[in-house]
Amino acid sequence: MSKKLKGGWLETTWHHLRRSPFQSLAAILVMWLNFLAATTLLVLIFGLSNLLNYFEGRPEVTAFLKDQADQEAVDQIRNQLSQLEGIKEVRYISKEEALKIYQEQNKDNPLLLEMVTADILPASLEISAVSPEYLTQVAEFLHQKSDLIEEVVFQRDVVERLSFWTRMIKAGGLAIVAFFSFVALVVIMVIVGMKIAMHRSEIAILRLLGASNFYIQAPFLLEGIIYGLIGSLLGIAVVGGLVFYWRPQIEAFFAPVVVLPQNNQLFLITILAELAVGAFLGLLAAWAASYRYLRR
Amino acid sequence: MIIRFDKVTKRFGQVVALENVSFEIKQGEFVFITGRSGAGKTTVIKLILAEFQPTEGEVWVGDYCLNRVKKKEVLALRRQIGVVFQDFRLLTNRTLKENILLALRVAGYRQPDWPEKLAQVLKLVGLEGREEFFPAQLSGGERQRACLARALIVEPKILLADEPTGNLDPETSWQLMDLLTKINKKGTTVVMATHNFDIVNSLRQRVIKLEAGQLVFDKKRGKYE
Ligand SMILES: Nc1ncnc2c1ncn2[C@@H]1O[C@H](COP(=O)(O)OP(=O)(O)OP(=O)(O)O)[C@@H](O)[C@H]1O
Ligand SMILES: [Mg+2]
Numbered sequence: 001m002s003k004k005l006k007g008g009w010l011e012t013t014w015h016h017l018r019r020s021p022f023q024s025l026a027a028i029l030v031m032w033l034n035f036l037a038a039t040t041l042l043v044l045i046f047g048l049s050n051l052l053n054y055f056e057g058r059p060e061v062t063a064f065l066k067d068q069a070d071q072e073a074v075d076q077i078r079n080q081l082s083q084l085e086g087i088k089e090v091r092y093i094s095k096e097e098a099l100k101i102y103q104e105q106n107k108d109n110p111l112l113l114e115m116v117t118a119d120i121l122p123a124s125l126e127i128s129a130v131s132p133e134y135l136t137q138v139a140e141f142l143h144q145k146s147d148l149i150e151e152v153v154f155q156r157d158v159v160e161r162l163s164f165w166t167r168m169i170k171a172g173g174l175a176i177v178a179f180f181s182f183v184a185l186v187v188i189m190v191i192v193g194m195k196i197a198m199h200r201s202e203i204a205i206l207r208l209l210g211a212s213n214f215y216i217q218a219p220f221l222l223e224g225i226i227y228g229l230i231g232s233l234l235g236i237a238v239v240g241g242l243v244f245y246w247r248p249q250i251e252a253f254f255a256p257v258v259v260l261p262q263n264n265q266l267f268l269i270t271i272l273a274e275l276a277v278g279a280f281l282g283l284l285a286a287w288a289a290s291y292r293y294l295r296r
Numbered sequence: 297m298i299i300r301f302d303k304v305t306k307r308f309g310q311v312v313a314l315e316n317v318s319f320e321i322k323q324g325e326f327v328f329i330t331g332r333s334g335a336g337k338t339t340v341i342k343l344i345l346a347e348f349q350p351t352e353g354e355v356w357v358g359d360y361c362l363n364r365v366k367k368k369e370v371l372a373l374r375r376q377i378g379v380v381f382q383d384f385r386l387l388t389n390r391t392l393k394e395n396i397l398l399a400l401r402v403a404g405y406r407q408p409d410w411p412e413k414l415a416q417v418l419k420l421v422g423l424e425g426r427e428e429f430f431p432a433q434l435s436g437g438e439r440q441r442a443c444l445a446r447a448l449i450v451e452p453k454i455l456l457a458d459e460p461t462g463n464l465d466p467e468t469s470w471q472l473m474d475l476l477t478k479i480n481k482k483g484t485t486v487v488m489a490t491h492n493f494d495i496v497n498s499l500r501q502r503v504i505k506l507e508a509g510q511l512v513f514d515k516k517r518g519k520y521e
Contacts, residue, residue: 008401015389205385208345209446210374211402213367 031231041173086134188285224286232278331506337489378447436463493520
């Protein structure tokens with residue numbers, strides 16, 4: 001919208017904003033908080049569902065071996081496992097390999113590296129199946145070998161835990177965002193209401209000049225939209241900035257799972273959608289406030 | 297547009313501001329409304345603007361009976377009426393220029409036409425060079441002329457002026473009257489509330505005199521009596 005807008009609304013809105021900067025700041029702050037929460041939630045949900053997809057797509061069991069299990073016994077188990085139906089691969093990870101993986105994962109943390117030697121890390125078997133239903137028999141089989149096997153970790157358990165947390169974060173996050181949205185709505189309603197009250201005499205004059213309701217309302221609606229846009233933009237910028245700043249670390253930590261969006265289009269769409277929601281919230285609040293004051 | 301009051305009574309609680317007043321003003325007329333303070337002059341003007349409705353009787357402007365007009369129609373009507381308010385009603389936080397252009401905006405004029413109209417009307421009321429002043433920086437008379445400029449810039453069919461010479465020295469008052477006469481000659485109805493008997497007596501236009509809310513006379517070439 002240009003300054004040459006027919007009604008000069010942007011100009012009027014600018015007057016309003018400048019005349020009470022602290023109220024405008026408060027309105028922008030609540031919107032900012034709201035979108036800080038919303039954007040964080042979006043990032044979390046995106047990451048979690050990617051994690052979930054990753055693990056769901058991999059029917060795997062990890063069996064950690066007791067230290068007394070010798071090579072022969074282990075080979076025997078591997079052979080027996082491979083002969084079960086629906087098994088794709090059985091991979092042996094020795095203590096040394098486990099240490100290598102550990103070192104790779106924690107290469108930025110010398111303290112953690114110092115404390116760990118190959119001795120403490122257990123060797124393990126990674127069994128992957130064609131699909132999850134074949135894992136039951138694997139479990140039964142491994143149970144019988146409890147003399148050699150310390151612990152069995154099912155990806156299924158991981159998946160269950162992940163999906164539980166995803167659900168919790170979705171529900172809790174939505175509740176928080178809904179609450180913040182409500183607070184933002186009320187605060188902006190009050191602030192726009194105050195501004196309308198401040199401009200009572202101006203509004204009365206406009207009425208006598210024959211200005212329509214919409215003409216009078218427009219600058220206030222625009223004000224609400226501006227609060228929504230600036231607040232959401234700042235919220236997105238802060239969370240987005242942090243995520244971008246730590247992107248290498250985050251990606252390394254979760255590798256090989258891809259927890260951050262890889263294509264810019266998705267980013268753009270998310271940002272635009274959030275801006276639209278912000279603008280809409282501001283508009284809604286301003287409209288509610290002005291409707292009450294202006295339409296009798 | 298014809299203005300017609302038909303047995304109009306306006307009461308504010310116990311106060312009777314107008315009582316059973318009837319008159320008709322044709323398009324292009326010049327009418328003084330006179331009477332002492334509190335006689336009901338401003339009330340007549342506000343009724344024409346539909347700021348409020350009569351308690352009894354009917355007020356007509358053009359094809360509209362203001363007793364039963366839609367809000368939208370009132371607004372459309374107001375855009376064709378210019379008003380110089382007794383208390384100016386300028387926006388205090390806007391410059392003179394912005395105040396005057398406000399009327400054009402509200403009336404929906406195209407922006408390219410604004411500068412020319414603004415220059416014309418500023419010259420007409422003699423406020424050239426004061427565009428960027430705020431109302432508080434203008435003298436009482438200048439504010440009055442600013443208010444007149446705002447009323448005139450939309451080329452209204454009807455000009456209502458409530459005590460427009462109240463804050464002016466005699467010389468400036470006469471300049472303003474010349475202006476109103478000029479505008480009236482171009483076909484604009486001018487309704488002017490005043491108790492400046494000098495002006496009323498010299499111009500010899502139609503005079504409607506009110507006394508305590510009642511119409512005491514309505515003369516073609518009247519005097520202030
Ligand atoms: N909104 C109102 N509420 C109550 N009483 C009012 C209102 N407006 C006007 N009155 C009363 O109506 C009467 C007529 O007022 P009005 O303003 O029409 O007088 P006027 O002729 O314009 O006087 P002046 O020359 O002082 O401007 C007065 O007694 C005034 O007190
Ligand atoms: Mg008066």
